Amino acid sequence: IQDDHKLSTEELEEKYGTSTSKGLSSARAAEILARDGPNSLTPPKATPEIVKFLKQMVGGFSILLWIGAAFSWISFGIQFAQGAESAFDNLYLGVVLALVVILTGIFAYYQEAKSTNIMASFSKMIPQQALVIRDAEKKELSADQLVVGDIVEIKGGDRIPADIRLIFTQGCKVDNSSLTGESEPQSRSCDFTHENPLETRNIAFYSTTCVEGTATGIVINTGDRTIIGRIASLASGVGNEKTPIAIEIEHFVFLVAGVAISIGVLFFVISVSMRYKFLDSIIFLIGIIVANVPEGLLATVTVSLSLTAKRMAKKNCLVKNLEAVETLGSTSIICSDKTGTLTQNRMTVAHLWFDDQIYSADTSEDQTTQPFDQSSQTWIALSKIVTLCNRAEFRPGQENLPIMKRVVVGDASETALLKFAEVVLGDVMDIRARNKKVAEIPFNSTNKFQLSIHETDDPNDKRFLLVMKGAPERILERCSTIMINGKEEPLDSEKAEAFQTAYMELGGLGERVLGFCHLYLPENEFPDTYPFDTDSMNFPTSNLCFVGLLSMIDPPRSTVPDAVSKCRSAGIKVIMVTGDHPITAKAIAKSVGIVSATSETVEDIAKRLNVPVEQVDRRQATAAVVNGMELKDMSLQQLDEILCNHSEIVFARTSPQQKLIIVEGCQRQGAVVAVTGDGVNDSPALKKADIGIAMGIAGSDAAKNAADMVLLDDNFASIVTGVEEGRLIFDNLKKTIAYTLTKNIAELCPFLIYIIASIPMPIGTITILFIDLGTDIIPSVALAYEKAESDIMNRRPRNKRKDRLVNEQLAVYSYLHIGIMQSVGAFVTYFTVYAEQGFLPSTLLGARVYWESNTINDFEDSYGQEWTKYQRMYLQWTGYTAFFVSITIQQVADLIIRKTRRNSIFQQGLFRNKVIWVGIFSQIGIALILTYGLGHVTALNFTPLRFQYWFVAVPFAILIWVYDEVRKLFIRRYPGSWWDKNMYY
Amino acid sequence: GLILLFYLVFYGFLAALFTFTMWVMLQTLSSDIPKYRDRIASPGLMISPKPDTALEFYFNKSDSQSYAEYVSTLRQFLETYDDSKQAQNIDCTPGKVFDQNDEAVKKACRFNLSELGQCSGKEDKTFGYSKGTPCVLVKMNRIIGLKPEGEPYIQCSPKEEGTVQINYFPPGGLIDLMYFPYYGKSLHAHYLQPLVAVQLAINSNSTKEETTIECKILGSPNLKNEDDRDKFLGRIAFKVQMTE
Secondary structure, eight states, X not given: OOOGGGSOHHHHHHHHTOOTTTOBOHHHHHHHHHHHXXXXXXXXXXXXXXXXXXXXXXXXXXXXXXXXXXXXXXXXXXXXXXXXXXXXXXXXXXXXXHHHHHHHHHHHHXXXXXXXXXXXXXXXXXXXXXXXXXXXXXXXXXGGGOOTTOEEEEETTOBOOSEEEEEEEXXXXXXXXXXXXXXXXXXXXXXXXXXXXXXXXXXXXXXXXXXXXXXXXXXXXXXXXXXXXXXXXXXXXXXXXXXXXXXXHHHHHHHHHHHHHHHHHHXXXXXXXXXXXXXXXXXXXXXXXXXXXXXXXXXXXXXXXXXXXXXXXXXXXXXXXXXXXXXXXXXXXXEEOSTTTXXXXXXXXXXXXXXXXXXXXXXXXXXXXXXXXOOSHHHHHHHHHHHHSOOOEEOSSOTTSOGGGSOEESOHHHHHHHHHHHHHHSOHHHHHHHSOEEEEEOOOTTTOEEEEEEEOSOTXXXXXXXXEEEOHXXXXXXXXXXXXXXXXXXXXXXXXXXXXXXXXXXXXXXXXXXXXXXXXXXXTTSOXXXXXXXXXXXXXXXXXXXXXXXXXXXXXXXXXXXXXXXXXXXXXXXXXXXXXXXXXXXXXXXXXXXXXXXXXXXXXXXXXHTOOGGGSOGGGOSEEEEEHHHHHHOOHHHHHHHHHHOSEEEEESOOHHHHHHHHHHHHHTTOOEEEEEOSGGGHHHHHHSXXXXXXXXXXXXXXHHHOSEEETTOOHHHHHHHHHHHHHHHHHHHHHHHHHHHHHHHHHHHHHHHHHHOOOOSSOHHHHHHIIIIITHHHHHXXXXXXXXXXXXXXXXXXXTTSOSSOHHHHHIIIIIIXXXXXXXXXXXXXXHHHHTTOOHXXXXXXXXXXXXXXXXXXXXXXXXXXXXXXXXXXXXXXXXXXXXXXXXXXXXXXXXXXXXXXXXXXXXXXXXXXXXXXXXXXXXXXXXXXXXXXXXXXXXXXXXXXXXXXXXXXXXXXXXXXXXXXHHHHHHSTTSHHHHHHOO | OHHHHHHHHHHHXXXXXXXXXXXXXXXXXOSSXXXXXXXXXXXXXXXXXOOSSSSEEEEETTOHHHHHHHHHHHHHHHXXXXXXXXXXXBOOXXXXXXXXXXXXXXXXXXXXXXXXXXXXXXXXXXXXXXXTOOEEXXXXXXXXXXXXXXXXXXXXXXXXXXXXEEEEESGGGBOOGXXXXXXXXXXXXXXXXXXXXXXXXXXXXXXXXXXXXXXXXXXXXXXXOXXXXXXXXXXXXXXXXXEO
């Protein structure tokens, strides 16, 4: 890459035509800005809106409907040229079909745009400022105005505004975690320390943060040319996988379109060979296509998904891509970060050891007291050390906040101790004020301890108290006694052994352990005027009294263990991927249940059996802790073997790049993988994953851009609630589709029987559209509100190859069982209407040609009366209306039976889902409006219907309900039987 | 195997159910009159002969082949009106509605073919087609229970005045009330609906062109003839073109 890190300041000044003291001139900067463009990452290329829109216009069933519309217009053209009167019906039909496509297209586009907008608003940020030297003056500039050669100043807390070669630093440390995933701050200096520009200390990278200190540097890369920019463009190179629900819907559209086209063509051939006119045959074809295509369904699916997305957003899962809602439900492996996702992302005191005993502290998020035994004198001494030997302080003005939420100035361990002390003892600052500090040695890496000397708050005790904390072994070295139950006892080997055991035990829990000791300085040697000097250390620092140990950890979030066990019962494998140390990682994994209490790794077994690791049968170990270094040397087969053979896996010390390898490994197992991430370099893994989950709080913009979902509270438990919602929506979509497909048969049969038996047309194409896009829409959305039938978190994730959204059973049961029953019911109504007006079924059979002839105006009915063409047409429309009403009434029954697939309706509760009732009332309401309100608009082909015809199909509706209850009863009674296999969808 | 059996039983059951409900429904119907007659409150008009494709007559009066079909249709149509077929029909009182609600057997009124005069086919076997004065029979659709009020008659007029002279049989195009009401096919088996013959004498100077003729039923307040949507309700239009 570049070698700017090797150059001297002078060479740099020359290379970039700048001066470290004066900076660039404004004119020069403007020139470079014009050449290089603004200093910002090019957002991933968005699909042009018009392309998105057109995609909606031709996707799914739209093509079929366009073909239908085209046919309508063609036959209009031909008939119009022939001067036929009915030509305009075809024109209107074509227009209606085109309108349907356009409206549903607009709707789908609008839905998508809406969900994208949520994201867009989310990712918008406050523009970043940078302090720049230009024209020999310091200026605040918007960071995107920076150019190569600018001299910028940064200080602790700033985000680095571009790639910067440092030329002056003072205690500067940067957090490169967004780049490398390493969370330890790294110090920065002006020295060239490494050949690799990524490793050298004198370059600070764009989008990383300066943790402390100050620095000045020359901008060497801006915008997409920065290291981060290059990674981000790498991420956009990783292909997006199709979501499982997209595949399912494609499969479903393919299935239905296949049925529509084959039935259409079959009957086209039949009607041509039955000597129907070619034009008529084409019109039949259109009718069959319209009857077969569930026009409203794709819109319904979109609405259902966005309802779920809204529900999930309430539960802190913000879904960027609607289809990801369901992907989450079919997830079989979750690769989760540790810090912040599984843990609270703050150090907290977890254990104490004093009086030769380990005490556990409360590590939950909202602790207000600590339950351990605080009666011992040793604890009083220990608490004093914890309180006094601590430099961390609360920021002022937070008295009303809970202690755990207050902001602290100080490092992570000191913060943990301060909060712990505040919880247990109350006002720490007051205690410190009463025990005035007279001298202090801050922690440094050579001493590995921190020491301070205080006056005591006991007015009768004039002694000074020396308190010290630090690495336990170093503290112990300096002690000669140990406090047990408030009494100092000599530190013999037995006591030292006890210390070692406790230290090992706490360390084995992955916790950071600190030792505490004190010494009351004798009053005679150290009078209150004694000049303490921390440089010469004119006070004792050995032969102290050891008081106890405290261990700290970033504890798991309290909701996580429960969520992990839910995942377990839901058959979802949780893999922890962290940059942390293996011991800490494993400890957290154990405490949240990712590694269960009883399971062992290969190393554990080796230790237990006391044999070398190589001799252990790897298959016996259920758990595995894989180090990033091991992973680096592994072949793909070895990784696959690990992923396959172990059910509980922790990847520790991994770099974010390795995350991608792990994700790909999981996908090779056929799993649907969810991955969490926050750093910029997580974005390739987030993109590669079936569902990438970015952290809303800790996450970088690049991660949020690459992800399909954003976790607003960074909490693992939210993922699990998301999974639950995702599974529920899959079940409910099944119900919705089953409901919608059913009436297609009742819409199709009229055409088939019309062609074969030559009866007057039972239902019109436009009437069909009124069912598909009118009465049926709200009920099918209502099914999305249905509660789960059983605990959906107790079954395995669906197998994306086997468990289809629309399987054979669903199609067969909807089409050939309920659909046929509906058709029978509707035909009974149809024949009743005709018979009661004078046309008995025997007269209707074969009557089509004469019935439809415009010149026959004395068509004789079964009673000898004669009908004009228009009188017959009006009767035909009454037939349409009756057929329509019958389908609507039976769809009410269909809606009720679709509430459950296995349980009885009475188990599920008829009234629990109120929206279903909204659906039923809307369905009947719309039908009433169409029949009686619009019954006089001839173009719509509805007529006011005699009220009793609404009830003809009711017995059939009841039959549908009873039949389905029987079906479910047998399924529950005889699981695995022939019935279960064929009837459960 | 099991699946086939299942569907056999299932569809067998559905077919039986369908048949049964249809049977029950049909049992509720009377065989004499339909349950509802509201869809045909007013009758349509129709003509005979009725050309196949559209209501358009094209013929050459000197070419008997060109009108042979019209003639044979008329002949066939009037067969049922033959005196021999009307033996059991009675002579009714003209000008009065013939109510026979209480009668078990409804009698049909005799319609004498002679009333159709020159269009009866008795004197002129070609119904005037050979002479260039073609006959068209106008009839009113049968509707059970319909009792026309007033004195209904058929009136025809060409679209352009003066192109055609029209003769009516019976004179004035009258439809006698005694043929009403109609009691339906099963009760009123021998019923013959009244006919009005229209003889068109097309002016020789306008023979080259098509003439549109519109016939309407007039003189009765309860017979509609001006419905916007139904072009055949109480009226009918047809075209005639005669060549020589």
